[in-house]
Amino acid sequence: LDPERAHNIEAGVNLAFNDVAFADDRLRLKASAFHNRVSDYIDLDCFNFPLPGGCTYVNIDEAVLKGVELEANYDMGRFYGILTGTFIESEDTENGEPLTNVPPSRISATLGMRALAGKLDMGTTLHLVADAADADFFNLSGAGYGLLDAYASYSFDEDTSLTLTLNNIFDREYTQYLDLQPSPGFNARLSFERRFGGRPSFSNSERAAL
Numbered sequence: 001l002d003p004e005r006a007h008n009i010e011a012g013v014n015l016a017f018n019d020v021a022f023a024d025d026r027l028r029l030k031a032s033a034f035h036n037r038v039s040d041y042i043d044l045d046c047f048n049f050p051l052p053g054g055c056t057y058v059n060i061d062e063a064v065l066k067g068v069e070l071e072a073n074y075d076m077g078r079f080y081g082i083l084t085g086t087f088i089e090s091e092d093t094e095n096g097e098p099l100t101n102v103p104p105s106r107i108s109a110t111l112g113m114r115a116l117a118g119k120l121d122m123g124t125t126l127h128l129v130a131d132a133a134d135a136d137f138f139n140l141s142g143a144g145y146g147l148l149d150a151y152a153s154y155s156f157d158e159d160t161s162l163t164l165t166l167n168n169i170f171d172r173e174y175t176q177y178l179d180l181q182p183s184p185g186f187n188a189r190l191s192f193e194r195r196f197g198g199r200p201s202f203s204n205s206e207r208a209a210l
Helices: 204-209
Strands: 005-018 026-047 054-075 079-092 106-115 120-129 145-157 160-167 187-194
Touching: none
Parallel strands: none
Antiparallel strands: 005 026, 026 054, 054 079, 079 106, 106 120, 120 145, 145 160, 160 187
16 A cells, blocks of 8 residues: 555634623633545445455555544533534545545534532543444444433542443444444443642543633
8 A cells, every 4th residue: 555645725713702602601602614635535434245245444545634623612600512624525526436444424412510519529521423334345344323421420529530431322223434343332320539749630521611
C-alpha cells in the first residue's frame, strides 16, 4: 500500500452563553466542518466471490471526505443536557461511490442531574446510529440502531468516587459497522476510583464543556 497524501480544510467555532434562561445557567456550542481531499486513500475493498468472500485494504486514487461535528451543552446546575452529532459524507472521485471504511452518521443525547450537594451525578444517554449505505451488498452489518445507556456516580470527596454504568439497557441486538461479531447486549459495570496527587475531578457534563 502507498501512503496517503491529504489536503485538509477545517474550520470551527465555539460559542459560550451565560444566564440564558435562568440565573447562573450556561450554554456551550461547538461546531466544526472539514473537507479532506486524499490521494492514495486506504479503503476496504469487500467482495462476495470467491466464497466465502472477504475484505482487503486497497489504495483509492483520490477520495473526498467532508462532514460536520456538532455539540451543544446546557447546564443549569442541578440539571444538564448534552447533544452531539457527527455527519460524514465520502466519495471515491473515480466512480462516485461512497468509501467503505467511513462510519455512518450518529447522534448522542444525554440528560443528567446532580443531587446531594453535587456529590451524586446521574443520567441517561441515547445513541442513534444511521444505516451504512451499501453495507448489505458486501455482506457487512450496516443496519442503524439506537441504544440507551445510564450512569450514576457518587463522589465521596474530590479524589474518591463510585460509578455504576448500565450499557444497552434494553438489550438491543446490533452489530457495529465493519465488526464481524455482534456487539454486547445489556451489561453493567461498577467501578471504584481513588486518585492520588490531588488531580482535579470533573462530572460528565463538566468534561463535555471543557
